Amino acid sequence: MYVSARSDYALRAMLAVAAASTGGGEGGAGELVKAASLAEVQEIPLSFLQGILLDLRRAGLLHSHRGAEGGYALTRPAAEITVGDVLRAVGGSLTTVRGLPAERAGYHGVAAGLTDVWLAVHGAIATVVDSTSLTDLLTRDPSGHARSSS
Amino acid sequence: MYVSARSDYALRAMLAVAAASTGGGEGGAGELVKAASLAEVQEIPLSFLQGILLDLRRAGLLHSHRGAEGGYALTRPAAEITVGDVLRAVGGSLTTVRGLPAERAGYHGVAAGLTDVWLAVHGAIATVVDSTSLTDLLTRDPSGHARSSS
DNA sequence: AGTCTTCCTACCGACTAAGTAGGAATACTG
DNA sequence: CAGTATTCCTACTTAGTCGGTAGGAAGACT
Numbered sequence: 001m002y003v004s005a006r007s008d009y010a011l012r013a014m015l016a017v018a019a020a021s022t023g024g025g026e027g028g029a030g031e032l033v034k035a036a037s038l039a040e041v042q043e044i045p046l047s048f049l050q051g052i053l054l055d056l057r058r059a060g061l062l063h064s065h066r067g068a069e070g071g072y073a074l075t076r077p078a079a080e081i082t083v084g085d086v087l088r089a090v091g092g093s094l095t096t097v098r099g100l101p102a103e104r105a106g107y108h109g110v111a112a113g114l115t116d117v118w119l120a121v122h123g124a125i126a127t128v129v130d131s132t133s134l135t136d137l138l139t140r141d142p143s144g145h146a147r148s149s150s
Numbered sequence: 151m152y153v154s155a156r157s158d159y160a161l162r163a164m165l166a167v168a169a170a171s172t173g174g175g176e177g178g179a180g181e182l183v184k185a186a187s188l189a190e191v192q193e194i195p196l197s198f199l200q201g202i203l204l205d206l207r208r209a210g211l212l213h214s215h216r217g218a219e220g221g222y223a224l225t226r227p228a229a230e231i232t233v234g235d236v237l238r239a240v241g242g243s244l245t246t247v248r249g250l251p252a253e254r255a256g257y258h259g260v261a262a263g264l265t266d267v268w269l270a271v272h273g274a275i276a277t278v279v280d281s282t283s284l285t286d287l288l289t290r291d292p293s294g295h296a297r298s299s300s
Numbered sequence: 301a302g303t304c305t306t307c308c309t310a311c312c313g314a315c316t317a318a319g320t321a322g323g324a325a326t327a328c329t330g
Numbered sequence: 331c332a333g334t335a336t337t338c339c340t341a342c343t344t345a346g347t348c349g350g351t352a353g354g355a356a357g358a359c360t
Contacts, residue, residue: 001151003247012261019260048319066337067327097153110169111162113287121151124274137263217358218304
């Protein structure tokens with residue numbers, strides 16, 4: 001699996017927004033965080049981050065507000081947003097074979113069985129990232145995310 | 151997971167070599183297959199394939215013989231070569247975060263938990279590709295490889 | 301010697317990823 | 331209504347990798 005800078009930044013930004021919301025003690029989602037403060041606390045280039053935040057908003061994970069005192073906030077509770085949600089919002093499909101989604105690799109001859117392998121890999125990745133929520137990462141509860149070994 | 155053309159070709163070539171060895175009926179590994187025939191049967195550009203076969207040989211998965219009647223053969227039985235072996239031979243690490251191996255992502259602040267996610271993903275991928283051998287793919291035995299989605 | 305095949309290095313074009321720049325739209329303040 | 335702060339959006343630049351090609355050198359057999 002290749003995690004691009006874009007995906008990495010997206011996750012870190014989402015975690016920072018989630019931390020600001022829950023840390024403030026306010027139960028609602030009214031805690032707006034500015035892009036500039038996200039860029040600073042996680043050391044992400046601001047211009048680059050803005051494009052990423054736009055993707056996250058289009059995917060329905062963030063909502064934003066313009067003008068003074070504007071910023072970003074989660075649309076759902078952090079416990080209901082998974083790592084997989086964020087990755088898919090900015091990166092498209094989790095598994096690609098030569099640029100194509102895994103299910104349409106198009107093999108023939110002795111290589112026909114490879115499609116099943118890619119699908120199994122895809123399922124394994126999805127299981128991990130879809131069972132890990134933002135709160136799992138913030139609280140670092142060991143029982144929160146899937147343990148592949150054992 | 152991104153499967154590059156290089157990795158894809160490598161697996162298809164290995165499968166073709168394995169099929170030629172077992173299909174011939176000869177128990178030994180003496181069945182040499184030429185790069186040109188591999189390129190033709192799996193529709194891989196010959197010049198590109200030669201570089202890949204070189205990597206596979208350096209990784210100890212193939213041995214080669216030059217001159218007329220030369221070619222490539224497996225160094226081990228196909229049942230003892232896994233998909234993971236082939237992928238690592240041509241592609242380096244299975245999971246990379248911004249170009250770096252997963253274990254040295256280097257997070258700080260609220261993003262500290264991300265490392266565990268990448269390691270869990272890495273483990274999940276490794277479990278699949280390391281438990282699938284070339285013979286599993288050739289015989290298409292359902293019990294051979296892991297089934298993630300029960 | 302001659303031929304066949306692997307071996308090896310260098311190179312090229314195209315694409316994408318990462319990051320930058322600059323401005324338009326929107327919201328609040330006074 | 332003027333002004334300011336912030337998100338929004340598009341275009342651009344740069345650097346690196348990926349896929350593929352070319353041309354020979356080294357070895358093996360007849």
